[in-house]
Amino acid sequence: MTMTSLGLPAIRRDAGDPAAEMPRSGPLIDTFGRVATDLRVSLTDRCNLRCTYCMPAEGMDWLPGDELLTHDELTRLLTLAVTRLGIDSVRFTGGEPLLYRRLEDLVAEVTALRPRPEIALTTNGLGLARRAQALADAGVDRVNVSLDSLDAAHFAAITRRDRLNDVLDGLSAATAAGLGPVKVNAVLDPVTGLSDAVELLDYCLRYGYQLRIIEQMPLDAEHLWRRDATLGADDIVTALAAHFELRTDPAPRGSAPAQLWRVNGGPATVGIIASVSHAFCAACDRTRLTADGQIRNCLFAADETDLRGLLRGGADDDALELVWRAAMWRKAAGHGINDPGFVQPQRSMSAIGG
Ligand code: SAM
Ligand code: SF4
Numbered sequence: 145m146t147m148t149s150l151g152l153p154a155i156r157r158d159a160g161d162p163a164a165e166m167p168r169s170g171p172l173i174d175t176f177g178r179v180a181t182d183l184r185v186s187l188t189d190r191c192n193l194r195c196t197y198c199m200p201a202e203g204m205d206w207l208p209g210d211e212l213l214t215h216d217e218l219t220r221l222l223t224l225a226v227t228r229l230g231i232d233s234v235r236f237t238g239g240e241p242l243l244y245r246r247l248e249d250l251v252a253e254v255t256a257l258r259p260r261p262e263i264a265l266t267t268n269g270l271g272l273a274r275r276a277q278a279l280a281d282a283g284v285d286r287v288n289v290s291l292d293s294l295d296a297a298h299f300a301a302i303t304r305r306d307r308l309n310d311v312l313d314g315l316s317a318a319t320a321a322g323l324g325p326v327k328v329n330a331v332l333d334p335v336t337g338l339s340d341a342v343e344l345l346d347y348c349l350r351y352g353y354q355l356r357i358i359e360q361m362p363l364d365a366e367h368l369w370r371r372d373a374t375l376g377a378d379d380i381v382t383a384l385a386a387h388f389e390l391r392t393d394p395a396p397r398g399s400a401p402a403q404l405w406r407v408n409g410g411p412a413t414v415g416i417i418a419s420v421s422h423a424f425c426a427a428c429d430r431t432r433l434t435a436d437g438q439i440r441n442c443l444f445a446a447d448e449t450d451l452r453g454l455l456r457g458g459a460d461d462d463a464l465e466l467v468w469r470a471a472m473w474r475k476a477a478g479h480g481i482n483d484p485g486f487v488q489p490q491r492s493m494s495a496i497g498g
Contacts, residue, residue: 172468176477180431181429185432186239192243195303204494212436213452224465224468231261239494264287269311279323287326290328315328319353331358338379338380344357356415356417357417365492374420376420378421390414393406432497437451446487449470449471
């Protein structure tokens, strides 16, 4: 099968054509030399919470069932990513990945790939108490559990659901199942967030969880994000430093999105993911696959590359590989949130996969 018969982007080898330089094998690289080794896979756009910074209270249109990748399509693309594209770390996310019915099967299938990638999960924790052990047995290595406040009223206001205790149960089950060190992801509320952060760090230190505070990004479904209505990394560090001794972690950060701070002399750390105020795009090592089979080379990409259509049109693995490579080759230098002409992507976080 030729590229043109599939309607793939033409990668010509004319002089002056940037795509002519794209490597056809080896790591998944872009024109800036960044190598993507970390695949974020959204398993569903659905969720059982309605976090204000992510989803509307109601009225979200779900992806139609026939547009979602089937389990077999998903495992085929994951196999290709690991065995041909150099992906060494797979994170399942969503929407809420625990709503994906065959998650344990999928994890076991990815665990069986060689070289075996590291397998992680980002979850809101609802139902994790019941499933943590089965997920660990299937091969999940690490989990991040999202928790923005320990105050039941704040939690319910942020998530629009009264489920704090389920999340806390999920956290302890994850530790008991050996999925530690468990990370806690927190997006702070602009009003209550600084005091929530102090309580969260205290709690995480007590239970051995690693707190990661994420700056709120313009990825909400209602496009209500305003820079001046969110908390920035500097505000958060100042608030925490009033209660804990913080020192920047001397360990090299590499491609990790979080700037780490040693707390009270260490070894415990708190991480701040300052995607807006201190962007780390130059070190990005991610590629993303949405639940409906689109490749996104950035959370904030304006366009996507359709692998589902190619798969269903009979494309072979060589063709899929080339299209995935071309999608990443085109990755922009940065997300552009701080540029005057920035336009928020059409899809919101729950539909992209955070
Ligand atoms: N439902 C799962 C969860 O909440 O962990 C997985 C999907 S969620 C989209 C992944 C992560 O994205 C969560 O930690 C969530 O807090 C974060 N997130 C969602 N919307 C965000 C936004 N607008 N800015 C920053 N982080 C966001
Ligand atoms: Fe659901 Fe996660 Fe979005 Fe909250 S952040 S609404 S838990 S997908």
